[in-house]
Amino acid sequence: MSKRQKFILRRAGSALVIAFITITFSFVLFRALPGDAASNLSRVPNMPKEAQAALRAQFGIDKPLTTQYLLYLKELARGDLGVSFQDQQPVLDNVLRTIRNTVVMVGIGTVVAILVGTLIGVTAAYRQGSARDRVITGAAMVIYSLPVQWVGLLLLVWFAGWLPTSGMSDPYLFDAGFLETFVDRARHMILPATCVALMLFGSFALVVRSSQLEALGDDHVLTARAKGYRNRRVVWREAFRSAMLPLVTLSTLTLGWVIAGTILVESVFTWPGIGQATVQAVAARDYPLLQGIFLLVTISVVGFNFLGDVLHSVLDPRVAE
Amino acid sequence: MRLARALLHRPTIVAGIVIVMLFTVVALLAPVLEPYSVKSASGEPFAPPSATHWLGTDDAGVDMLSLVIAGAQNSMLVGFAAAFVAVLIGGTLGIFAGYKGNWGETTVTGVTDFFLVIPALPLMIVLAALFGQTIYHIVLVIGLLSWMSVTYVVRAQVHTLKERGFVGRARSLGAGDFFIVRRHILPHVAPLLVAQTVLTVASAVFFEAALAFIGLGDPARVSWGTIIENAFLHSAVSAGAWWAIVPPGICIALVVLGSFLVGQGVEEAMNPRLGSAHVSPKSFSLRRATAKDEA
């Protein structure tokens, strides 16, 4: 087994441990929430006592905590996250349906943010201290500082009428061809994805700038210059190639924050994703759904961190040491 | 202390501190500064800015300037209190981990890593919904989930302090752990803790606004977050009442920007390697040596 494989295995092991802790943490957290689950579950105020008892039995709330915990683990292992209080459909279905919508929008926003942030960060670092650098860095800092919900609202005002301001697609677009559907989807995507991109771009630009600055000071960059490489090659292939490592880490580490920010973006643009589902689950005290979202989001962050580790080990041969 | 003095020489840090201090002063003097009550209407709903209402009024005719000032009070309170909680936890754990090393460090790093993984805002939402929405709970919830970076930064600093030999020397003179931490570690970590506090203030203000936006703010208090949320709920933007939404957003942005400037400055100060790039668009320049140069 190579060092890298060992490294990846070790990381996978620790990711699994963290995932397990998260699962347990979420059990404790949601069993500690106030309000007897049965009174929520019934959602009918004049529910007879025996019916409540039946519900408790059905959801296992009448059993001792350890039994509940084991049951919870068993069901989790089967991919059963319980049933949403609101629509009585499996939580997993609910979460997967909404997370798919989120991933598309956030994915595009993040990719744009990373690309633009990288381009701008590298440019700023290359021209460190110049007027262009100051403008770029200043703008990145200001954008980074703006509350995302506020930015979203301003976008909504400015672009209302030009671009759709809510939803994922025009639901009334019947019998549309692929191109028409595609254009419609893209138009709906622009504002929320831009909002996500704006939210992330600042921190990406600043991190790239600072890690690129550090990389530009590395000795091997001087070597590259001595080799007679053009500056473009030195900047991108030599300096940025090592400066992108923190970027990879940041991209995966801030994922938790991305989802957090998504909650706000989705609220502004009525995007039917995981963020909106979270807000509605909070409002309706839909604990099973909330737990499902929390679990899946956390586990996906763990997964992305692991992915980050793997990527890191691929990009930086030293990591495995 | 030398570090503190070095930090104060950087214009970005000074600018950041000035911004944050300005809002802190506004927050402290809020009751004096508010021109009108924030509990009752003092004008027409959504009245535009005028001589009587400098920033106009909100949907209920409450003076916006008063709201923003009152908002400063609670937003900054949440910011500082949560930052205090976070720095207290993070600082303690960081010093402990850096000073103790070994199992202490492993444990702290493990716990910190775990908390870093958990997405903060979703957990904050769950906890805020669980605890109930008073300002104290919001402070706790934000503080309890914002200490991780402090731990890492402080731990690293304590490590370098240890390497510089203070600790060994002090110990060889028979000093106890508590004494060493208090006399040798804390003073050197203090400027860092201050910088981290300022940074955490910003993220706490940010998080408060996010929670408020989702409807998890303290309903009995005005904060910048609840002002924005309120503007949303009452469709201030469609009503064309930009004054009901722009000021709190700018306040949040300024505080975040201010503390970010501080953070950025501290990073630059602690990382002097930045600024010696081996490649730049401009090449060296040519100059003719003068007789004086040859002298």
Place this chain on the structure above:
Amino acid sequence: MKSSRKAGRRMVVFTVLAALVLILAATAGCGGSSTETSGSSDSSGGDQPVYRLGTVGMGYDSLNPFVGMYAQDYAAWMLMYPNLVQYSNELQPQPDFAESWSTSEDGLTWTFTLTSGAAWTDGKPITASDAAFTINTVVKLQTGAAAALSPFVPGIETATAVDDTTLEVKLAAPSAALLANLFQLPILPEHFWAEYAKGDGAKLKTVTMDPAKETVVASGPFTIEKLDIKGTTIFKRVDTFYGPKPMITGYGFQLFTNADAAIQALKAGEIDCVYQLPPTSSDTLKTDANLQIEGFGGSMPETLLVNDSENNKKHPELQELGVRQAIDLAIDRTAMIDTVYNGFAVPGGSLLLPLYVPQFLSADVPVTGRDVAKANQLLDDLGYAKGSDGIRVADGVEMQYTLLVGAMNRAIDSRIADMLTQNLAEVGIGVEQKLVDNQVPLIMTQPKAYTDFDMTLIMWGLTPDPDWSTLISTSTMLGAYNLTGYSNPEYDKLWGQQTSEMDAAKRTAIIDQLSAKLVQDVVFHPIAYTQMVTSWNKKWQGVPEGGAPFGYYSYLNKMQFNALEVTQ
């Protein structure tokens, strides 16, 4: 040098585009083609386009009748399933699936004659056995899987299909409100639901009502074409519907999470109508020449509830009538309606709607005028003197109360709460607001009945018959919808009388008494009958009152969309 730079940029642009195309293609593929039919395919001369509705804040929770609890769900079922009867906008029962009905002498047996020749969307006939199946299933499972529908079958023992068009319903006791209860019960197709209803009926709740996953069997005038509860759910017209057909070929129902997005969509012409708008947005909407804005209804009383139950150990003084009267006198209803509702509300006098006059009530209850001096006098007379902080002390207890504000309607409620706090401060009563989610006022009364709150604000959605509106103050509803803890044997007795009184005039007299009791004992502190602020594109004519399938008016009958047409 230049060309390589350009190439680099082109690479970046290309990568972004490629990513966009890939991801979009993936989503377009999975969503775009699943809707096979469209409203326009069966277009005939008079067909009108799909009516696109938007709402703010509260949408569907589920369109499965055994799961959904939100008012919007009921409105959708009214347009999807047969009901025995429906109500006119004047609150008169009218035939729907039942063409006529009669009652036996003892009032215990009701016989309905049903429409013949009606068919479900899958072609199967709609018969009395479908109705009997639905009623019997709900009766059988009313404490279990069918609990959500149980309020619509109170007192029913059994239903029998005598033949295809004759349904017999047997009651335990005579009920004047039977039609008012039954009118909300959707009649479900037996051939679809029977297998789910087996045993304890737990499977009933697993039906998704998503045409992409399973057949949706309905009667019309509309049925679900595309289900997206968090986004836009689209209904298409059912051309085999047994009743009068609407002109629109369908309608869509879109949930917006904030009003601004909804308003922008309306202005941009992405939707035709938005309801549940914040009243403050009306001023700007009025300036848009294409839009009409109106407040509809006045059927949802915003009410302050005071926990005057004896279980409220902390504040026994709330049981004093004088205290409740003082609170009522202190409320500045006019100011609230002016600022909070921007005029889209009328002051409220009782929980019983002015609309019940003259059908069920002989006169409306007058609104309590504001009289701070009198309120202070009442409290002074009780000997509750103000303490040093300006808050009165009642028998050693500070009159400092916790006011629960529901999160769901907090845009309005928190404003009302602010003003209440001001109003009550003037009579020496302190109020501290506590934000809770909507269910909490209900939940809190359950395990620790009437112990944990002093006041709450609630917006009621009331039924077309006062039976329910008066029921909620009876002792049988203690621990349930009786949120104030009001308990009065005399009232309970009167309620029993009205519910079994089949003579309309006599019943009116009893309801008058019930109404008087509620006012006299200050059980509720109604603040305002709120209107639904609705705005729509002027090209549409015949917009129903309320503009939308929601709330009080909209689920009265199946005809609400029938007059809708585009005129420009």
Place this chain on the structure above:
Amino acid sequence: MKTVAAQPPEAIAGETTHSVLEVAGLHVWFDAPDGRSAHAVRGVDLTVAAGERVGVLGESGCGKTTMILAAMGLLPSFASVGGSVFLDGIDVLARGEQSARAVRWTHAAMVFQGAMSAMNPVYRVGKQIADPMVVHGQRSRAQARQRTAELLELVGLPTSTARRYPHELSGGMRQRAVIAMALACEPRVLFADEPTTALDVVVQAQIGDLLAELADTLGLALVMVTHDIGMIAETSARAVVMYAGVVVEDGPTFDVLTAPRHPYTRLLLEATPVVNRNRPLVSIPGTPPRLDEPISGCAFAARCPQAFDACAVRPRLTGDSHVAACHALEQERPA
């Protein structure tokens, strides 16, 4: 891809000995953002013939590294350069970065201080050696790969090294790889900047030997900058001593080390521990002058035990094959 060579200066063209490096009147200033300027190299003349091995000696900060960086145009943007550098006949400084790039790696290569960081940690060794050949259009990728293997063998590394990452190599191996990298484009001049720091003594000697050997077999001019007198003794035929940005002594290594003519060189040698000589170390009193302030006269005068009035004027290099810049020497000379 060789650019058209600039017209070589007549002085050189006329001469019989072919010099590959011609530094004349080189000045380097580092301009700080606050307007101050450090004068790091203050008028250096240095001519190196093809195949010649020159060791440049001096304390850190004396400008020796700056001088060789300037020779390849590798100075940062805040540097200003005066004078001229001709490399293989090409005017390096004439058109800034552009002309400098024309000589880099193809005419002159450099072995940097700190083998640890001189290579990019994320690329395989082979790629780092081969890339310049491809970039400069000298070889196809396949040819470059072939040549890489040869180069690795040349510096005494197994050809499999090409597939390793820098961090997988020991310090000595890494420095060999760096040398192989420097030889990739067959330069005429090889600059080596403290090539053996951070290596252990045995490896230091090996690397020094390797460099000397390669210079001889390949006919390379080797300019090695170091503060290690032993290294100079072993590798260089000629020694140049720098102090405060000027050359103070220049001559055959044996002569310079055994019979130093400049007081600074003498003190430097006394301050250096030499293995086979057993005598007390003497440190040079005082500190080198600040470079951001003008220096008039002899820069070493302030520390020089032999300083006298004439030292207020800047001394010139005097002598025949072994030159030094000291007024004391001029006095010694018979008039």
